[in-house]
Every structure is written in structure tokens, then in C-alpha cells.
Amino acid sequence: MAVAAAGLGTCTEQAVASKRAATAPTARRDASSVPDSLRYLSAYPPDLQAQVAGLIAGSGLGVHLRKRYPVVHTVRNDRALFQFVTALKNEYLRGADGVDKVLFDSKIQVIRHALGLHTTHARVQGSRLKASREIRIASLFRDAPPEFLRMIAVHELAHLKEREHDKGFYKLCCHMAPDYHQLEFDVRLYLTHLDLTGERLWACDTAQITTE
DSSP states (O other): OOEEETTEEEEHHHHHHHHHHTTSHHHHHHHTTSOGGGGGGTTSOHHHHHHHHHHHHTTOHHHHHHHHOOOOOOOOSHHHHHHHHHHHHHHHOTTSOOOOEEEEETTOOGGGTOSEEEEEEEEEETTEEEEEEEEEEEGGGGSSOHHHHHHHHHHHHHTTTOOSSSHHHHHHHHHHOTTHHHHHHHHHHHHHHHHHHOOOTTHHHHHHHHHO
16 A cells, blocks of 8 residues: 555555544544644544654645645536546446536635535426535635545545445545545645645646646
8 A cells, every 4th residue: 555645654544544533532532632733634643643744844745745746637617527527427436316516616615624515406396306416626626636636526426325424435435536545635735735834736737727
């Protein structure tokens, strides 16, 4: 298994174990001792948090993440996002209910730990009640690596079949993205970087794509 990040000594199995442990009362009590700057990593082991703190104090998370993810995705609008998510759904979840709408949403507040949303709206169509399903992804990730966008899309698609964040849910996520836990960890590193600096790492790269 790949380590969770270059220079950070943990593997994806440890990340999974730590997230499960975070649901225990003792883990919730321990989380109160986590520095506010590492709030997005509160479910991970203390030794990993210490390594991240060391990286922040050294070259910084921005340098680390740009080196690890040098390319920005080219999904520039809601239509392209719908096609991107639908292609994933058709490849891995053909038997699941369809998705009627997919869009980037500027109202999603990642500070509240929401990267995307999967919602179902019921409406009357003739004499029948029809469910309309939507997936919304925080507009922050319009400017991000393709791996990050895929991780968030996979997470929301998994909710078509698994409502809770349980073992079955994460198994399905890993089926669609084998490096899911790795990517979730790195997304949390990016959120931590944003918390500390406010710098959107890939925004300039996107400007170059759209003007060329």
C-alpha cells in the first residue's frame, strides 16, 4: 500500500482504522486536544498529525501538494461535471438509480466538512411520485486536481446505494476509486492548507487552461 503522503509515515489501512476509531467516545474526547489548525485531521493518529505539523513548519503543505498533484482537471462547467459523474456512475453503478442533476455549488461550506451533497427531491408527476436526485460539489473543487474531483464524486455516488458512512459505504468508494482513503487524506491536507494560508493552489493553473 502507498503511504498516505510522501514524507508522511502512515498507510491507507491506518487511515481507515483511525476514522473508525474516531466514532468511539475516547476518540471524541482526544479530538479536543487537536490544534485548531489540524481540525480536518482530528480523526487521524496523533503521530500522523505531528508529522503534518512538522511539514507545515517546514516547506509547507502547499509545496507538498503541488508536487504530489501537479495537474488540474479540465471540468469547467456544470454540463461537463454532469458528464464526468454520469460516466463514473455508468461504469460502476449501472443498477443504481440515476442522477438527474450535477453541479458545482458555491453555497457549500467546506469549513463545515461538506465537500459535496447528495440530495433527493420528491415531486408529483401525474398520478405518480417521482424522486429527483442531485449531486452538488463545492465550487472550491472547480480548481483542483482530477484525483480530488473523482474522490468527491465517488463519495456522493456511493450514497446512491449506501446511506450511512459504514463499512459497506467505504467498500463501495474503494471499488470506484482504489486509492479513495489516500485521496481523502490529501484533500484534508488541502483544506488544512487553505485554513492556514487562504491560498487556492490550482486557481492559476485553471486560468491558463481557460485562456489557451
